Amino acid sequence: QSVLTQPPSVSGAPGQRVTISCTGGSSNIGAGYDVHWYRQLPGTAPTLLIFTNNKRPSGVPDRFSGSKSGTSASLGITGLQAEDEAYYYCQSYDNSLSGVVFGGGTKVTVL
Amino acid sequence: QLQLQESGPGLAKPSETLSLTCTVSGASISGSSYYWGWIRQSPGKGLEWIGSIYYGGSTYYNPSLKSRVTLSVHMSKNEISLSLSSVTAADTAVYFCARPTFYYDSSDNYNWYFDLWGRGTLVTVSS
Numbered sequence: 001q002s003v004l005t006q007p008p009s010v011s012g013a014p015g016q017r018v019t020i021s022c023t024g025g026s027s028n029i030g031a032g033y034d035v036h037w038y039r040q041l042p043g044t045a046p047t048l049l050i051f052t053n054n055k056r057p058s059g060v061p062d063r064f065s066g067s068k069s070g071t072s073a074s075l076g077i078t079g080l081q082a083e084d085e086a087y088y089y090c091q092s093y094d095n096s097l098s099g100v101v102f103g104g105g106t107k108v109t110v111l
Numbered sequence: 112q113l114q115l116q117e118s119g120p121g122l123a124k125p126s127e128t129l130s131l132t133c134t135v136s137g138a139s140i141s142g143s144s145y146y147w148g149w150i151r152q153s154p155g156k157g158l159e160w161i162g163s164i165y166y167g168g169s170t171y172y173n174p175s176l177k178s179r180v181t182l183s184v185h186m187s188k189n190e191i192s193l194s195l196s197s198v199t200a201a202d203t204a205v206y207f208c209a210r211p212t213f214y215y216d217s218s219d220n221y222n223w224y225f226d227l228w229g230r231g232t233l234v235t236v237s238s
Binding site: 002031032033034036038044045046047048051052057089091092093095097098099100101102103104105 | 157158159160163171172173174207211212216218220221222223224225226227228229230231
Protein backbone atom coordinates (compact mmCIF):
# COMPACT_ATOMS: atom_id res chain seq x y z
CA GLN A 1 0.00 0.00 0.00
CA SER A 2 1.48 3.28 -1.15
CA VAL A 3 1.99 6.27 1.13
CA LEU A 4 0.49 8.53 -1.53
CA THR A 5 -2.94 7.45 -2.77
CA GLN A 6 -3.94 7.71 -6.41
CA PRO A 7 -7.04 6.37 -8.19
CA PRO A 8 -6.17 3.16 -10.06
CA SER A 9 -7.62 4.45 -13.30
CA VAL A 10 -9.22 7.42 -15.01
CA SER A 11 -10.56 7.68 -18.51
CA GLY A 12 -11.80 10.27 -20.94
CA ALA A 13 -12.69 10.84 -24.55
CA PRO A 14 -10.26 12.52 -26.94
CA GLY A 15 -10.22 16.26 -26.35
CA GLN A 16 -11.61 16.04 -22.83
CA ARG A 17 -9.92 16.96 -19.56
CA VAL A 18 -9.01 14.42 -16.90
CA THR A 19 -7.66 14.95 -13.43
CA ILE A 20 -5.59 12.59 -11.32
CA SER A 21 -5.52 13.09 -7.57
CA CYS A 22 -2.66 12.30 -5.22
CA THR A 23 -3.59 12.23 -1.54
CA GLY A 24 -0.97 12.20 1.19
CA GLY A 25 -0.80 13.12 4.83
CA SER A 26 0.73 15.37 7.44
CA SER A 27 4.22 13.90 7.07
CA ASN A 28 4.55 14.41 3.33
CA ILE A 29 2.40 16.71 1.19
CA GLY A 30 0.72 18.21 4.25
CA ALA A 31 4.13 18.97 5.73
CA GLY A 32 4.87 21.16 2.75
CA TYR A 33 6.95 18.82 0.64
CA ASP A 34 6.61 19.39 -3.06
CA VAL A 35 4.90 16.95 -5.42
CA HIS A 36 6.30 15.72 -8.72
CA TRP A 37 4.64 13.70 -11.48
CA TYR A 38 5.92 11.08 -13.91
CA ARG A 39 4.48 9.41 -16.97
CA GLN A 40 5.32 5.82 -17.84
CA LEU A 41 4.46 4.28 -21.19
CA PRO A 42 4.24 0.46 -21.25
CA GLY A 43 7.64 -1.19 -21.22
CA THR A 44 9.56 2.04 -20.78
CA ALA A 45 11.09 4.03 -17.94
CA PRO A 46 9.15 6.82 -16.25
CA THR A 47 9.80 10.35 -17.45
CA LEU A 48 9.44 13.54 -15.45
CA LEU A 49 6.22 15.33 -16.34
CA ILE A 50 5.74 17.96 -13.61
CA PHE A 51 8.20 19.01 -10.92
CA THR A 52 7.85 21.21 -7.86
CA ASN A 53 4.05 20.99 -7.94
CA ASN A 54 3.39 22.87 -11.16
CA LYS A 55 6.52 23.29 -13.25
CA ARG A 56 6.93 21.59 -16.63
CA PRO A 57 10.31 20.40 -17.94
CA SER A 58 11.15 21.67 -21.40
CA GLY A 59 9.32 19.68 -24.03
CA VAL A 60 6.27 18.89 -21.92
CA PRO A 61 3.22 20.53 -23.49
CA ASP A 62 1.11 22.97 -21.50
CA ARG A 63 -1.80 20.51 -21.73
CA PHE A 64 -0.28 19.08 -18.55
CA SER A 65 -0.63 21.03 -15.31
CA GLY A 66 -0.10 20.38 -11.63
CA SER A 67 -1.38 21.85 -8.41
CA LYS A 68 -1.08 21.25 -4.67
CA SER A 69 -3.30 22.13 -1.75
CA GLY A 70 -3.25 20.90 1.82
CA THR A 71 -2.48 17.21 1.89
CA SER A 72 -3.27 16.60 -1.78
CA ALA A 73 -2.04 17.35 -5.25
CA SER A 74 -3.50 16.85 -8.69
CA LEU A 75 -2.38 16.44 -12.27
CA GLY A 76 -4.58 17.77 -15.04
CA ILE A 77 -4.48 16.76 -18.67
CA THR A 78 -6.50 18.85 -21.12
CA GLY A 79 -7.16 18.09 -24.77
CA LEU A 80 -6.74 14.37 -24.10
CA GLN A 81 -4.92 12.54 -26.88
CA ALA A 82 -4.44 8.85 -27.67
CA GLU A 83 -0.74 9.22 -26.90
CA ASP A 84 -1.62 10.20 -23.33
CA GLU A 85 -2.56 6.60 -22.54
CA ALA A 86 -0.01 5.69 -19.89
CA TYR A 87 0.53 5.26 -16.18
CA TYR A 88 1.03 8.41 -14.12
CA TYR A 89 2.77 8.49 -10.74
CA CYS A 90 3.01 11.21 -8.12
CA GLN A 91 6.04 11.47 -5.83
CA SER A 92 7.01 13.44 -2.77
CA TYR A 93 9.10 13.13 0.40
CA ASP A 94 7.95 11.81 3.74
CA ASN A 95 9.70 13.03 6.89
CA SER A 96 8.23 10.28 9.06
CA LEU A 97 9.57 7.57 6.76
CA SER A 98 12.68 9.65 5.98
CA GLY A 99 12.52 8.91 2.31
CA VAL A 100 11.12 9.47 -1.14
CA VAL A 101 7.60 8.12 -1.59
CA PHE A 102 5.53 7.39 -4.68
CA GLY A 103 1.86 7.01 -5.36
CA GLY A 104 0.57 3.67 -6.58
CA GLY A 105 0.04 4.97 -10.09
CA THR A 106 -2.99 5.80 -12.22
CA LYS A 107 -3.72 4.33 -15.62
CA VAL A 108 -5.15 6.85 -18.03
CA THR A 109 -7.31 5.39 -20.77
CA VAL A 110 -8.41 7.38 -23.79
CA LEU A 111 -11.83 6.11 -24.83
CA GLN B 112 23.69 14.30 -23.86
CA LEU B 113 23.66 12.69 -20.44
CA GLN B 114 22.54 9.08 -20.45
CA LEU B 115 22.24 6.34 -17.85
CA GLN B 116 22.57 2.62 -18.59
CA GLU B 117 21.95 -0.13 -16.07
CA SER B 118 23.70 -3.49 -16.30
CA GLY B 119 24.02 -6.64 -14.27
CA PRO B 120 22.89 -10.24 -14.04
CA GLY B 121 19.25 -10.79 -14.88
CA LEU B 122 18.96 -13.67 -12.43
CA ALA B 123 19.86 -13.97 -8.76
CA LYS B 124 19.36 -16.82 -6.31
CA PRO B 125 17.57 -16.35 -3.00
CA SER B 126 19.86 -15.28 -0.14
CA GLU B 127 22.53 -14.07 -2.57
CA THR B 128 23.75 -10.50 -3.06
CA LEU B 129 22.52 -8.66 -6.14
CA SER B 130 24.96 -6.25 -7.77
CA LEU B 131 24.01 -3.76 -10.46
CA THR B 132 25.95 -1.03 -12.23
CA CYS B 133 24.78 2.25 -13.72
CA THR B 134 27.12 3.69 -16.35
CA VAL B 135 26.89 7.44 -16.84
CA SER B 136 27.74 8.76 -20.31
CA GLY B 137 27.82 12.31 -21.60
CA ALA B 138 29.10 13.81 -18.35
CA SER B 139 31.65 13.08 -15.67
CA ILE B 140 30.38 12.02 -12.27
CA SER B 141 33.37 13.64 -10.63
CA GLY B 142 33.01 16.86 -12.61
CA SER B 143 29.47 17.58 -11.53
CA SER B 144 27.61 18.15 -8.33
CA TYR B 145 24.91 15.64 -9.08
CA TYR B 146 23.21 13.09 -6.95
CA TRP B 147 22.49 9.64 -8.34
CA GLY B 148 19.89 7.10 -7.36
CA TRP B 149 18.14 3.79 -7.81
CA ILE B 150 14.42 3.05 -8.03
CA ARG B 151 12.75 -0.30 -8.62
CA GLN B 152 9.42 -1.49 -9.93
CA SER B 153 8.10 -4.95 -9.14
CA PRO B 154 6.17 -6.66 -11.96
CA GLY B 155 2.81 -4.98 -12.36
CA LYS B 156 3.42 -2.77 -9.35
CA GLY B 157 4.38 0.79 -8.56
CA LEU B 158 7.70 2.53 -8.03
CA GLU B 159 9.88 2.13 -4.93
CA TRP B 160 12.81 4.39 -4.10
CA ILE B 161 15.88 2.38 -3.08
CA GLY B 162 18.35 5.14 -2.31
CA SER B 163 20.41 8.08 -3.52
CA ILE B 164 24.10 8.94 -3.34
CA TYR B 165 25.99 12.19 -3.72
CA TYR B 166 29.07 12.05 -5.95
CA GLY B 167 31.12 12.86 -2.84
CA GLY B 168 29.82 9.72 -1.15
CA SER B 169 26.92 10.80 1.11
CA THR B 170 24.16 8.21 0.97
CA TYR B 171 20.41 8.24 1.59
CA TYR B 172 18.57 4.93 1.81
CA ASN B 173 14.97 3.78 1.96
CA PRO B 174 14.62 2.78 5.62
CA SER B 175 12.81 -0.41 4.62
CA LEU B 176 15.85 -1.54 2.61
CA LYS B 177 18.66 0.21 4.47
CA SER B 178 19.99 -2.88 6.23
CA ARG B 179 20.52 -4.64 2.88
CA VAL B 180 21.53 -1.85 0.48
CA THR B 181 24.85 -0.27 -0.35
CA LEU B 182 25.31 2.44 -3.01
CA SER B 183 28.75 3.41 -4.24
CA VAL B 184 30.25 5.86 -6.73
CA HIS B 185 33.18 4.72 -8.89
CA MET B 186 34.58 7.92 -10.37
CA SER B 187 37.33 6.33 -12.44
CA LYS B 188 34.73 4.24 -14.28
CA ASN B 189 32.01 6.91 -14.24
CA GLU B 190 29.69 4.38 -12.64
CA ILE B 191 27.32 4.06 -9.71
CA SER B 192 26.74 0.64 -8.19
CA LEU B 193 23.94 -0.95 -6.20
CA SER B 194 24.41 -3.92 -3.90
CA LEU B 195 21.38 -5.61 -2.35
CA SER B 196 22.05 -8.49 0.01
CA SER B 197 19.94 -11.46 1.12
CA VAL B 198 17.57 -11.18 -1.81
CA THR B 199 14.23 -12.95 -1.94
CA ALA B 200 11.54 -13.31 -4.58
CA ALA B 201 10.12 -10.03 -3.33
CA ASP B 202 13.19 -8.29 -4.76
CA THR B 203 12.27 -9.35 -8.30
CA ALA B 204 11.83 -6.08 -10.15
CA VAL B 205 13.01 -3.77 -12.88
CA TYR B 206 15.78 -1.67 -11.37
CA PHE B 207 16.15 1.87 -12.70
CA CYS B 208 19.14 4.14 -12.32
CA ALA B 209 17.98 7.75 -12.07
CA ARG B 210 19.42 11.20 -11.48
CA PRO B 211 17.70 13.02 -8.65
CA THR B 212 17.60 16.76 -8.25
CA PHE B 213 17.82 17.77 -4.61
CA TYR B 214 16.75 21.18 -3.34
CA TYR B 215 15.47 23.08 -0.34
CA ASP B 216 12.15 24.88 -0.65
CA SER B 217 11.06 28.12 0.99
CA SER B 218 10.06 26.21 4.14
CA ASP B 219 13.50 24.61 4.38
CA ASN B 220 12.06 21.24 3.41
CA TYR B 221 14.42 19.16 1.32
CA ASN B 222 12.87 17.77 -1.82
CA TRP B 223 13.87 15.25 -4.45
CA TYR B 224 12.68 14.57 -7.95
CA PHE B 225 14.15 12.40 -10.70
CA ASP B 226 14.73 14.18 -14.00
CA LEU B 227 16.66 11.53 -15.89
CA TRP B 228 16.14 7.78 -15.91
CA GLY B 229 17.92 4.80 -17.41
CA ARG B 230 15.94 2.21 -19.36
CA GLY B 231 16.00 -0.20 -16.44
CA THR B 232 17.14 -3.79 -16.06
CA LEU B 233 14.98 -6.72 -14.99
CA VAL B 234 16.28 -8.83 -12.14
CA THR B 235 14.53 -12.08 -11.28
CA VAL B 236 15.21 -13.77 -7.97
CA SER B 237 14.68 -17.49 -8.31
CA SER B 238 16.42 -20.71 -7.43
